[in-house]
Amino acid sequence: MNLVIDVGNTLVKLGVFEAGTLKHKKSCVKTDFLTTLTEISENFPNIINGIVSSVAYLSEHQLSKLQQLCNVLILNHETKISFKNCYATPHTLGIDRIALVSAAADQYKKENVLVIDAGTCITYDFLNSQNEYLGGAISPGIAMRYKSLNTFTDKLPLLEANNTKLLTGNSTAGCIHAGVVNGVLYEIDGFIEAYNNNYKNLTVILTGGDAHFLRDTIKNDIFAHSNFLLEGLNHILEYNKH
Numbered sequence: 001m002n003l004v005i006d007v008g009n010t011l012v013k014l015g016v017f018e019a020g021t022l023k024h025k026k027s028c029v030k031t032d033f034l035t036t037l038t039e040i041s042e043n044f045p046n047i048i049n050g051i052v053s054s055v056a057y058l059s060e061h062q063l064s065k066l067q068q069l070c071n072v073l074i075l076n077h078e079t080k081i082s083f084k085n086c087y088a089t090p091h092t093l094g095i096d097r098i099a100l101v102s103a104a105a106d107q108y109k110k111e112n113v114l115v116i117d118a119g120t121c122i123t124y125d126f127l128n129s130q131n132e133y134l135g136g137a138i139s140p141g142i143a144m145r146y147k148s149l150n151t152f153t154d155k156l157p158l159l160e161a162n163n164t165k166l167l168t169g170n171s172t173a174g175c176i177h178a179g180v181v182n183g184v185l186y187e188i189d190g191f192i193e194a195y196n197n198n199y200k201n202l203t204v205i206l207t208g209g210d211a212h213f214l215r216d217t218i219k220n221d222i223f224a225h226s227n228f229l230l231e232g233l234n235h236i237l238e239y240n241k242h
Helices: 030-043 060-069 095-107 142-151 172-198 228-239
Strands: 002-007 012-018 021-028 049-054 071-074 112-118 121-127 132-140 202-207
Touching: 002 228, 012 030, 012 228, 021 030, 021 228, 030 060, 049 060, 049 095, 049 228, 060 071, 095 112, 095 121, 095 228, 112 172, 121 172, 132 142, 142 172, 172 202, 202 228
Parallel strands: 002 049, 049 071, 112 202
Antiparallel strands: 002 012, 012 021, 112 121, 121 132
8 A cells, every 4th residue: 555645835635545546535734744644554554655745844753753654755856757857947846746747647648738736826737748748837826816915905805715707896805706716717728728729639637726616617628636646646656666
């Protein structure tokens, strides 16, 4: 069994894989990591190998406890991957994006794939049909856009995301919701259309914490896949066993 761990800006996500299948998934805040790890180790005593993708690093104590449980691979820019990385500055490429592209390389061989991760930031990552990662784009996520309007103005309130269908807001709150939500949707649809115009038979994957919020309102055809990053990490772990 494999244990895959994604330490994000907001949550730590843990997944247990057996023979390539996700058997268990759990999310927690970073302060609850050791409690969650203990719970998983008790429920799945056959875990042998693990991988950590860390945007916000685990503490030395947390990492030590993990290493007592299993053999741990720390994903970094030197880790062996199954695609050709054509990024101009590979040492600056987010390791979460490496995991997402790895999932695309594993599951959509010889296809043009655009992976959209809607989380704290919205990232776009493109893998072509020759298994070459060309790069993508980074923009503010939904919550970041709401917070920026409040932070950089004197009077606009801080609002929570609202799955509104408004095009024309008739109040300040309505205008903010219409601007943020439609802005994200138009951006995503615009990127998809631009890639469709440049690459044939494009497969689009939508993942990340806000994927559920966006998937039913995006005009273009997409595959919503909530476990894509975890599956990418498991692929990297398996690939590095050889």
